[in-house]
Amino acid sequence: MSKDGDDVVLEQERRRWEKMDVDCLANAFSRAGMESLLLALPFVCKSWYKASLNPICWACLSFPDYIPSPLLVNTVEEIEMGPQSFGSFYDKFVDEYGIDKSRFSITAFVKLVVDRSKGKATQLELPMYSTEAALRYVSDACPLLKHLTFDDDLVIFKHSRILPEVIGKWKFLEGLSLRHSFMVNDQQGRRGKYLSRYFRELLAFPSCFDVFERIVAQIGTHCKHFRQLTLMKTRLHRDEALTIVNFLPHLQTMSVTGCIIERDSILTIVRGCKELRVFCAKECTGFEEGGEELYKLARQTGKLVCVDRVRRAERLILGVLSTTLMRESVYNRLRICLGQ
Template sequence: MEERKWENLSSDCLVNIFKRLDLEMLLLDVPLVCKHWYQTLLNPLCWQKLVFPFDYTESRLENALEDEEESVPRAIKFVVRRSQGCAITLVFPIFTTLEGVMFVLKKCPALKFLAVPCYTLMEDEEDIIGAVLGDPFVQRKSKDLLTYRNWSYILQIIDKICLHSKNFVGLSVKQAHITNMVASTIVSKLATIKCLVLNNAVFEEEEHLEMILLGGKELEVMYVRNCVGFDEDNKHILGLDSRIKDFRCEGSKAFCYEEDYKAMEFLPFPDYILNGDW
């Protein structure tokens, strides 16, 4: 029986395969295989899920995304144009500019799922949050996810979310300090949130985690891994998470010395959420 060659697969079959690959492979590997594969990549359905690596400095896309002369990195322009308006999921990398956000909002009318990491060193950070959460299109159609690396402004960020977005579904904050005020604000103002990632957080009291677990009636995903303030095998806490589909608390301790505290890699959301598969 003659062996079937990959390069001879039909275009429809290849599109179904390519749309599952990450952007690095679509941009840097697939086009080099053969002319047939390159031509298939011109189909906009291959570019429906545009998930950029969160920290592109460790990816092969670094040069294409770190473009000081362009307000919108050429890699973002390229994949958005390749999608021809068919993109349904877009996850920005860090150091996203306001111009980049506005470019995407204008060019992606079919967008249903948008994740924007806001980084503390950016001067136009608040403008980006307002642009994403306040855009009429986003409010009308898109699910909103926000990752934030500066926990000290978490209360202000929650206020902006409440002001601008009715479709907000997910928040990720690195090394948050969860006080009674923060916990009660999350419960009262983000009552419909479905995904909450608070890895590396410090909970002042175990009760603050309980407050979120009991008050987040629509929570489906919650990650509190490598946190301080409760033990990962706390039976009472684990008993409260029964209605949450995906609850992770590995590595969390009731107490630890500062020198023993190791911040895990900042992964804003689980991959299946970033890929829109939920």
């Protein structure tokens, strides 16, 4: 072979990914996402598998949607039947690793992934329809957490109720995103359906309507670095606004989307949180047209106040879909299904 040909072979040898430094690979893999880290990268070669276990790859934990199906069944005999599907990602995981579906546990999966971070996780997005046990576990296993995304309904599910008990453990928490994701629609919840055993185990009876206020109180007491709050599809009346002002005086950024929020609540938060720089409300209801007072306040305080109201034709639809009243209605319908 010619000298030029030898040089090409040597250059190819030098560029082989499997021979890269493990720390360099791990740094690249940290941007890959959970699906790639579990279902693709480890199977390329031994060095890639080793790199995928580096805790730096698991500093940002964003769990894909977990939707065990069915949640509602047609007959009493089916109530004890375990989930037949868990969502596309988890179904792939079960198949790839040869796991018996009847033995798959979202709690065990969360523990497996969190343990790979070796306590160094700084960002966490828990899957919907998770469990109380999983939430309690991550509260101890992720002491350095800075940002938490919690997809849940603050009225219906048990692990919402215990979030105020554990959130104070994250002393370095800087940001929290609470997003409503209750996914049983009217057709699924119609009478004649029965709740599966798994779904029954998630429900909290009676419901807790002050969960948000207790969460904020715990953050204000224990999380001294907290600066950012994001809320989706919940309510913000006077009591909630006052709780934010009283317990989150150092709040700098607040974003609300699809929420029920009164004009006075917005004024209370913008005036009361002295360090607030940005307040953004999108597709919200609960206040009348005309935000002159809000914009005047923004000019006076130098704060960015962005309020994007829903058009009148959309208000009723959004109000039905996103208010606590809707969740109370769903809650009552589930009680009927349970015969309570």
